[in-house]
Amino acid sequence: MKEKDLRIDELRIVRMIAETASGSKAAQLLDMPQSNVSRALNALERRLGLEIFIRHPRALILSEFGEQFLRRADILLDKHNDLLDMSGTWKRSLNGMVTLGAPIGIQAFLARYLLPPVLRSAPELTVNILTRNPDEREQKHGTLFDSDCDLLISFFQPQDESLIARPLTRFRMGLFACADYIVQSPLHDVDELAQHRCITLRTLGGIRNSWHCYNAAGESIQVEVNGSSVCDNILPAIELAKQGLGIVYAPFYSVAAELEAGTLQPCLPRERGVNMQAWLIYRQRGVLPHRVQVIMDSIMESAKLHAHRLV
Template sequence: MDWDKLRIFHAVAEAGSFTHAGDKLSLSQSAVSRQISALEEALSVSLFHRHARGLILTEQGETLNRTVRDVFSKLALTEAFLSESKEKAAGKLKVTTTTGFGNVWMTPRIGRFLLQHPDITVTLLLEDDDLDLGMREADVAVRMHPPHQADLIQRHLADFPIPIYASADYIAEHGEPKSLEELHAHKLLGFHGWHPPLPNVNWLFDVIRDTTGRTATPYFEVNNLPALATALSSGSGIGSLPLYVASAFPKLVKLMPDLPVPSIEAFFVYPEELRSSKRVSVFRDFLLAEIAATRHHHAMAASLV
């Protein structure tokens, strides 16, 4: 089997169309189609079902794609190891995390990491659904839950509380609730989406129901935590947010500060094969240092209140 044809086949299988694969490979749609037809002819099997809405792998195509994905992931890992200097961290690092943590917390800090390690290039993938580290969809992940895969290494980074917030403008207009019962008289904002970024993202609605015996209905829902923080900061209502998101919105005021609130466990996760990678270790150490600095900043701010 021709390696170049296999590379094109893999791109088509992942993209689901000749056109999208061609865009990724900088090839025309017709050139990609010819290569796939040539591969099918050489193997004497059909690799794709072709229909108006795109391409679907045949059973033989699925078998070939599983093997090709594994081979190319191992090649990518080998390339990364070969490109990394023994004296210093260097090479490409693909990082994935949730949209909220990535947008609000990680992206503003990544410039400092790049200044400290100019020989590393970073690709940041923001996904609320977990990418497959074992298949090299990313090198490392910051996840808001322990990893489900047993063959991944995990390092606990931090526990982030999820307090209740509203803007000072909202409080001035509608008053500040002092209990969960009083929240029934307010506009409550919540998260809505197929892939919740946190296991307890809507804890506030659960505790209101369990404590008061009455169901609270969201006045507004959105499937993105930074967008939810923007709505709260603009005075749209009351809601709960992870501290790492809320701290980027200075107009927010913490409500009912004595009320016990849940926390999110953040983990740094990577495959066993990258245990000795210098790029991974320096990025992990950078995250731990930044979290420690953030924790110290919040402690100092609290002491001045």
């Protein structure tokens, strides 16, 4: 090995520091002592004779050279991962972990209907379910794909056009409240929402949301509502609605248990809800790891079998 040859571990460290802007956070995510991370970065910069990061009191920021270096390092790391994945695929091994990112509201549906078939048929597979709730920016500009995900379920297509986004399933949205709220403040049509307490989501705009429904005439309309409460994911929003504190706009699959238990009820008939699209997103690679391909194909097939539960 030549003196200035680059090591894959060094490139991983540079990429993780760039993503976190912190040596300590990078060390935690890489499961390494922080001293080793700092030592590796300093040694690499000395060998190159150039600064990759500018040290600020609270953050490590890429230098101009560092930005160019990282761009090329990303290509090398992806090629390296392709080589490793090709080797694993060659052996057709299912051993290993697949990290699946998904919004918290769909995880119970995943665990109940979509994942059991593949986990029963391939017990050597390990699935790591990662909570990945999109934010308001992703609604406007497209979803972000975390570097630690193999697959990502999202309601928005990706910003990065090099990623693959397969239509996973369509799902129906609805308006829900507890029985006492509906008795005291019935909702007859969507244009009355301005008179109601609404529980809004940060994903959909924060305190002011745009809710999409069909009115009594069967016309698809968007209604602007102001939140009496604002939540950054669907679970606390559902709980507030169960406590009689307003109406929540949510997928039917997210409130399936509450509807069955009677703790929530639809404010309007099911057919008044609109259907939305969920996407299964993954990296475009020459060779997709066999274990990822198996999980992806099984989820797609199970989603078709249980589509009636979603719409």
